[in-house]
Amino acid sequence: MKYHSTMTAKNDQNGIAYPVDMCFDKCALPPQVTAVVVGYRSIRFLRQCFTALMNQQDVSCEIVFIDNNSHDGSVDLVRNEFPAIRVLERLSNDGYAVANNQGIAEARRCGAKYVFILNPDVILEKDCLKLLLREASEKTGLFQPLLLLPDGRIQSAGNRVHYLGFGCSGLRNCSEDGNTAFRVNYASGAALLIDIAIIEQIGDIEESFFLYHEDLEFGLRAQLAGFYSWCVPAARALHDHSFDRNPNKIFYLERNRLAFLFAYASPKTLLRLAPLLICVEIAVIIFACLLGPKGIRAKLTSFVSLIGMRRDIKKLRKRVMRFHPDPYAFLFPTFYGEIDFPPDAGFFPGFANVCSRNLFRLARYFVESAGV
Numbered sequence: 001m002k003y004h005s006t007m008t009a010k011n012d013q014n015g016i017a018y019p020v021d022m023c024f025d026k027c028a029l030p031p032q033v034t035a036v037v038v039g040y041r042s043i044r045f046l047r048q049c050f051t052a053l054m055n056q057q058d059v060s061c062e063i064v065f066i067d068n069n070s071h072d073g074s075v076d077l078v079r080n081e082f083p084a085i086r087v088l089e090r091l092s093n094d095g096y097a098v099a100n101n102q103g104i105a106e107a108r109r110c111g112a113k114y115v116f117i118l119n120p121d122v123i124l125e126k127d128c129l130k131l132l133l134r135e136a137s138e139k140t141g142l143f144q145p146l147l148l149l150p151d152g153r154i155q156s157a158g159n160r161v162h163y164l165g166f167g168c169s170g171l172r173n174c175s176e177d178g179n180t181a182f183r184v185n186y187a188s189g190a191a192l193l194i195d196i197a198i199i200e201q202i203g204d205i206e207e208s209f210f211l212y213h214e215d216l217e218f219g220l221r222a223q224l225a226g227f228y229s230w231c232v233p234a235a236r237a238l239h240d241h242s243f244d245r246n247p248n249k250i251f252y253l254e255r256n257r258l259a260f261l262f263a264y265a266s267p268k269t270l271l272r273l274a275p276l277l278i279c280v281e282i283a284v285i286i287f288a289c290l291l292g293p294k295g296i297r298a299k300l301t302s303f304v305s306l307i308g309m310r311r312d313i314k315k316l317r318k319r320v321m322r323f324h325p326d327p328y329a330f331l332f333p334t335f336y337g338e339i340d341f342p343p344d345a346g347f348f349p350g351f352a353n354v355c356s357r358n359l360f361r362l363a364r365y366f367v368e369s370a371g372v
Helices: 043-054 074-081 096-109 128-136 196-202 214-224 247-264 267-290 293-308 310-320 327-334 347-369
Strands: 009-011 016-019 033-039 061-067 086-090 114-118 122-124 141-148 154-156 159-161 167-169 182-184 191-195 228-239
Touching: 033 043, 033 096, 033 128, 043 061, 043 074, 043 122, 061 074, 061 096, 074 086, 086 096, 096 114, 096 196, 096 214, 114 128, 114 196, 128 141, 128 191, 128 228, 141 214, 154 167, 154 228, 159 214, 191 196, 196 214, 214 228, 214 247, 214 310, 214 327, 247 267, 247 293, 247 310, 247 327, 267 293, 267 347, 293 310, 327 347
Parallel strands: 033 061, 033 114, 061 086, 141 228
Antiparallel strands: 009 016, 016 086, 114 191, 122 228, 141 154, 141 191, 159 167, 182 228
């Protein structure tokens, strides 16, 4: 694999440390793909992630590591052990989306055709990127590999969108032969290959989301513009992922779920869905109460933060309404009435899905009767 080597750095006016010898125009030999890895206190994952990434077969790839002000030794580790990787240090943590957009800007600057967004806790099989690029050469869209947990179970075979805004891993998505690429609601941002031409048409990742659901929103915005998301099961990667009940995670997931709904659904559609939205909010608040004071605080502060996002939501709504006057109603036929919980999830998730499926019938009636 071919790559560019850069080492020392200087700061720019945006609080980013750039290598002093990096190109600010197009690279002399543009790479086929620029891989962007954003890290925040992720030093324990970096060796395996970058070793696998640098050993990809038959790919011309530039690698950019963007550190979100970790102060955990990540920058020194990458510079010392992987000197061919370009390192950008952010002087503040402005969010996962902002850092990835910085990586996308680097891919544009160096003339790459594709950008590959990769979580540091993902380890690619040696032919993963080659297989994704092969699929991308045949169709234009967003592509992810089959993501597996360390124990071999599926973590994501493409992600699904619940009709009330929840995003979840598609555990039961599949193709007939188990090897052919298939369409999904949206591709996971943990390992996401994007044609730069798509970004030029639909815009960058939504920065106001900061963290979580930014891949959901980006994938649906691409779909509105006619670019679909695909899972390529022949391309595989291990994702050291676990769903924890971290209050900070609940805060961002809930805030961004509601921000997505307010940006994508017309006032008319929101009004018709209001009874269902109120029901699910009550259910989520009950769930937050089970997590104790921190869970309750996370849910309540998500409402406060959502109010503070109103200008960003308004801008995002204008952005997506270029493609359809009611994006939610247009996309609704692709949404799911239940969340794809693991088989061993227990009683409560199963009961929640029974209720959700019944409410989904009402939601379909409300959306279809809106006449959009």
